[in-house]
Amino acid sequence: MSYVQSIPPHDIEAHLAEHDNKSILRFITCGSVDDGKSTLIGRLLYDAKLVFEDQLANLGRVGSPGAANGKEIDLALLLDGLEAEREQGITIDVAYRYFATSKRKFIVADTPGHEEYTRNMVTGASTADLAIILIDSRQGILQQTRRHSYIASLLGIRHVVLAVNKIDLVDFKQQVYEEIVADYMAFAKELGFASIRPIPISARDGDNVISASANTPWYRGAALLEYLETVELDPTDQAKPFRFPVQMVMRPNADFRGYAGQISCGRISVGDPVVVAKTGQRTSVKAIVTYDGELATAGEGEAVTLVLSDEVDASRGNMLVAPGARPFVADQFQAHVIWFDANPMMPGRSYILRTETDSVSATVTTLKHQVNINSFIREAAKSLQMNEVGVCNISTQAPIAFDAYNDNRATGNFIIVDRVTNATVGAGLIDFPLRRADNVHWHALEVNKSARSAMKNQLPAVLWFTGLSGSGKSTIANELDRILHAQGKHTYLLDGDNVRHGLNRDLGFTEEDRVENIRRVAEVAKLMADAGLIVLVSFISPFRDERRMARELMEEGEFIEIFVDTPLDECARRDPKGLYEKALAGKIANFTGVSSCYEAPENPELHIRTVGHQPNDLALAIEEFLDRRIGGQMTPLQRPT
Amino acid sequence: MSLPHLRRLEAEAIHVIREVVATFSNPVVLYSIGKDSSVLLHLAMKAFYPAKPPFPFLHVDTKWKFREMIEFRDRMARELGFDLLVHVNQDGVEQGIGPFTHGSNVHTHVMKTMGLRQALEKYGFDAALAGARRDEEKSRAKERIFSIRSAQHGWDPQRQRPEMWKTYNTRVGQGETMRVFPLSNWTEFDIWQYILREEIPIVPLYFAARRPVVKREGMLIMVDDDRMPIQPEEEVTEQLVRFRTLGCYPLTGAVESDAVTVPEILREMLTVRTSERQSRLIDTDEVGAMEKKKREGYF
Numbered sequence: 001m002s003y004v005q006s007i008p009p010h011d012i013e014a015h016l017a018e019h020d021n022k023s024i025l026r027f028i029t030c031g032s033v034d035d036g037k038s039t040l041i042g043r044l045l046y047d048a049k050l051v052f053e054d055q056l057a058n059l060g061r062v063g064s065p066g067a068a069n070g071k072e073i074d075l076a077l078l079l080d081g082l083e084a085e086r087e088q089g090i091t092i093d094v095a096y097r098y099f100a101t102s103k104r105k106f107i108v109a110d111t112p113g114h115e116e117y118t119r120n121m122v123t124g125a126s127t128a129d130l131a132i133i134l135i136d137s138r139q140g141i142l143q144q145t146r147r148h149s150y151i152a153s154l155l156g157i158r159h160v161v162l163a164v165n166k167i168d169l170v171d172f173k174q175q176v177y178e179e180i181v182a183d184y185m186a187f188a189k190e191l192g193f194a195s196i197r198p199i200p201i202s203a204r205d206g207d208n209v210i211s212a213s214a215n216t217p218w219y220r221g222a223a224l225l226e227y228l229e230t231v232e233l234d235p236t237d238q239a240k241p242f243r244f245p246v247q248m249v250m251r252p253n254a255d256f257r258g259y260a261g262q263i264s265c266g267r268i269s270v271g272d273p274v275v276v277a278k279t280g281q282r283t284s285v286k287a288i289v290t291y292d293g294e295l296a297t298a299g300e301g302e303a304v305t306l307v308l309s310d311e312v313d314a315s316r317g318n319m320l321v322a323p324g325a326r327p328f329v330a331d332q333f334q335a336h337v338i339w340f341d342a343n344p345m346m347p348g349r350s351y352i353l354r355t356e357t358d359s360v361s362a363t364v365t366t367l368k369h370q371v372n373i374n375s376f377i378r379e380a381a382k383s384l385q386m387n388e389v390g391v392c393n394i395s396t397q398a399p400i401a402f403d404a405y406n407d408n409r410a411t412g413n414f415i416i417v418d419r420v421t422n423a424t425v426g427a428g429l430i431d432f433p434l435r436r437a438d439n440v441h442w443h444a445l446e447v448n449k450s451a452r453s454a455m456k457n458q459l460p461a462v463l464w465f466t467g468l469s470g471s472g473k474s475t476i477a478n479e480l481d482r483i484l485h486a487q488g489k490h491t492y493l494l495d496g497d498n499v500r501h502g503l504n505r506d507l508g509f510t511e512e513d514r515v516e517n518i519r520r521v522a523e524v525a526k527l528m529a530d531a532g533l534i535v536l537v538s539f540i541s542p543f544r545d546e547r548r549m550a551r552e553l554m555e556e557g558e559f560i561e562i563f564v565d566t567p568l569d570e571c572a573r574r575d576p577k578g579l580y581e582k583a584l585a586g587k588i589a590n591f592t593g594v595s596s597c598y599e600a601p602e603n604p605e606l607h608i609r610t611v612g613h614q615p616n617d618l619a620l621a622i623e624e625f626l627d628r629r630i631g632g633q634m635t636p637l638q639r640p641t
Numbered sequence: 642m643s644l645p646h647l648r649r650l651e652a653e654a655i656h657v658i659r660e661v662v663a664t665f666s667n668p669v670v671l672y673s674i675g676k677d678s679s680v681l682l683h684l685a686m687k688a689f690y691p692a693k694p695p696f697p698f699l700h701v702d703t704k705w706k707f708r709e710m711i712e713f714r715d716r717m718a719r720e721l722g723f724d725l726l727v728h729v730n731q732d733g734v735e736q737g738i739g740p741f742t743h744g745s746n747v748h749t750h751v752m753k754t755m756g757l758r759q760a761l762e763k764y765g766f767d768a769a770l771a772g773a774r775r776d777e778e779k780s781r782a783k784e785r786i787f788s789i790r791s792a793q794h795g796w797d798p799q800r801q802r803p804e805m806w807k808t809y810n811t812r813v814g815q816g817e818t819m820r821v822f823p824l825s826n827w828t829e830f831d832i833w834q835y836i837l838r839e840e841i842p843i844v845p846l847y848f849a850a851r852r853p854v855v856k857r858e859g860m861l862i863m864v865d866d867d868r869m870p871i872q873p874e875e876e877v878t879e880q881l882v883r884f885r886t887l888g889c890y891p892l893t894g895a896v897e898s899d900a901v902t903v904p905e906i907l908r909e910m911l912t913v914r915t916s917e918r919q920s921r922l923i924d925t926d927e928v929g930a931m932e933k934k935k936r937e938g939y940f
Binding site: 012013015016019020021022023024093094095096097098105107119120122123126127238247248250252256260261262289290291292299300301302303305316340352354355356357409410413414415417421422423424427 | 643644645646647648649651652653655656659660662663686687688689690691692693775776779782783785798799801802803804805806807808810812813814817825826828834837904907908911
């Protein structure tokens with residue numbers, strides 16, 4: 001492009017080598033809406049002659065309010081690539097641009113200013129080295145300036161350019177600039193940036209963007225592009241201890257077993273000892289395999305396949321690491337969490353936690369506090385709303401291997417995924433592991449029914465099967481139990497026979513004893529529901545009053561009465577235990593349907609007629625009912641606690 | 642020392658390709674035969690070495706590709722021994738859909754977008770890798786590396802998942818699929834530089850040669866077969882041209898060039914003043930054309 005307009009043909013190879021060895025700076029632009037972020041990047045690309053002619057011509061075809069001011073080109077339109085963005089004249093999603101000058105290569109992420117799109121700003125910031133924070137000279141520091149500065153610092157961005165923009169609109173007054181810079185420095189000192197470089201600019205007119213402006217004689221520093229070309233970057237992750245998250249195990253044949261992944265940091269050479277992070281097994285590197293031949297050594301960023309000297313147990317999600325400096329392996333840790341979803345983050349709810357290669361079930365055991373973006377003050381909170389940042393204790397179902405985010409961005413991060421929608425609902429930055437004993441909040445947290453059921457990812461229920469002896473209650477309940485179990489649900493089946501052999505061994509079949517029998521079963525079912533289980537109760541339970549009593553023990557909507565309706569003649573014909581024969585012969589007293597009455601339910605949740613149907617189909621119908629109920633407004637996870 | 646630029650891009654792409662295989666059950670590569678697909682194919686061969694890529698390569702054939710592209714495709718499949726699937730939208734063929742009779746919009750929609758949907762559904766692929774780059778076009782600059790598609794194959798730019806670090810959310814719901822772009826961060830220049838360094842075979846149409854062309858709507862269209870109607874006022878001339886991108890021949894403009902080697906192409910690029918997509922008719926049909934096509938399931 002322009003900076004190398006005439007390369008002699010024989011020099012092309014040398015030029016390419018130089019091109020490949022240039023350092024690369026990844027930066028983002030951020031700040032409030034209308035501070036001119038997209039315009040600034042458009043200006044950088046345009047002035048550096050990095051915009052193609054047809055792209056410029058295309059700007060003329062776009063009818064947006066921004067382009068309406070006469071002949072002036074709206075440079076923001078070079079970046080706002082989405083229809084909704086052009087219509088609304090705002091940036092919604094992060095846009096990536098790639099350009100190079102004679103000194104350096106750049107990847108710039110233009111991030112949205114609206115608070116609503118914080119998730120997209122975080123997307124751009126997660127991989128950036130530097131942030132250009134724009135401020136409208138007429139407005140000074142706004143809430144979004146603070147928010148973006150905080151998020152940039154949280155995500156590990158070390159260098160900031162404070163671009164005091166639209167300086168032309170305050171008549172290039174030095175005093176305005178100085179005041180804004182002083183304000184910013186005062187509030188940013190808590191954020192721990194390694195450097196903050198203020199520059200007065202006009203993105204629209206190009207003042208101090210590519211070259212020094214005559215309009216700001218009082219400013220003696222570098223223009224923006226010059227600064228970006230020369231700002232010193234932090235040393236890369238080569239010097240850190242070796243980390244190799246295992247992405248997949250390659251076993252093309254019986255003779256080859258290799259661990260594929262990308263080196264997160266550090267270096268590794270053939271013969272070096274390594275440890276499997278989660279098991280502590282020690283081995284050494286036998287070979288570093290690539291398509292281009294075996295390597296003697298490999299470092300940060302390289303995607304390789306490692307062959308080890310011993311057979312070890314290391315699958316995806318594990319890490320091969322330097323023996324002398326191992327990562328943490330824990331199932332409880334403290335982290336900063338940024339929340340993106342409209343559904344708030346609830347402590348106790350079960351999410352999927354994903355690191356670069358690992359994926360586990362996780363819950364937030366404690367939300368310690370949220371961070372006020374304006375004052376950086378810690379505030380108590382019960383949940384995290386969209387775009388809020390909080391400090392949480394997190395518990396995972398299995399231990400994961402990690403470093404503190406401040407030590408290593410690649411191995412200290414995670415994302416939070418919603419189990420139902422699969423949306424990425426949060427991002428996390430790990431602070432430190434918690435020993436179980438340290439995590440007293442685990443005990444302080446009220447472990448209640450909703451916490452227990454949330455951990456099981458289900459809504460507790462008592463499915464009460466009632467019907468005559470031989471009507472098919474137990475057969476259907478058993479079938480349903482199998483189906484639910486296969487789906488990973490936590491269930492328990494209480495059956496008349498198994499309870500009478502133990503808990504209710506002392507009870508007979510008088511009317512009083514039958515009432516007591518049901519009372520005890522209902523209380524047991526209640527305890528089990530409280531433990532978060534789906535309880536299947538298969539009892540004749542002939543009397544309405546007792547079933548009502550059981551219903552009233554449970555929470556609203558939890559008791560599901562299922563009337564297994566089989567005509568007496570059919571039950572007597574099936575007579576699986578030979579009881580009807582005895583009862584009809586007068587050998588059993590108080591036998592329901594023969595010598596004792598059965599009060600059919602008046603308003604059961606489900607009324608199932610068994611004649612002509614297979615037990616499996618009936619069980620599936622109940623399962624569908626249950627699924628609809630859980631899929632409806634009452635997932636356990638959204639219930640107020 | 643830090644990893645040089647191209648090797649970093651290469652490693653990033655290999656990581657993404659492996660991630661797809663590690664987390665999806667039935668992935669595919671969308672192989673369009675162009676230079677980006679050639680780079681993607683090369684990276685896939687590298688990613689699983691010493692094994693072969695554990696997924697097939699799908700070409701959605703619109704029946705209007707340059708003949709040299711089809712020859713190249715079949716030769717590559719033979720030489721590298723990868724699993725090539727070719728899908729043609731037979732409904733479109735039966736209706737006689739073509740760019741000359743139905744226009745570029747209808748042709749692309751039926752033969753390419755619908756053809757792709759048919760193929761994805763036919764084989765039940767849950768992830769499709771493709772060689773699109775963010776520097777190609779403005780709406781692509783906004784797309785994630787792992788980009789989710791609804792059960793109707795639509796892209797909803799406002800519901801894109803945040804994508805931090807290289808911790809990708811690879812979960813999809815019932816019927817949803819993932820499009821994955823390992824070359825997202827590559828520029829056109831990077832692609833050529835990598836082709837040079839790795840000596841990756843590409844379709845000869847990228848190199849300048851004397852070819853029969855017609856000037857039409859400001860573009861040089863190559864007369865690749867006798868299906869191309871020549872208007873009375875048009876004249877077929879032999880010119881020294883090459884192509885910066887490849888697609889359906891009636892929709893792809895040639896550029897005048899004498900670059901016959903990859904270094905010469907790179908040198909030409911250093912002075913060029915137009916973007917590569919300028920030679921594509923389909924992008925300029927209307928403003929926001931690419932975003933619309935992507936929403937409908939186009940790549």
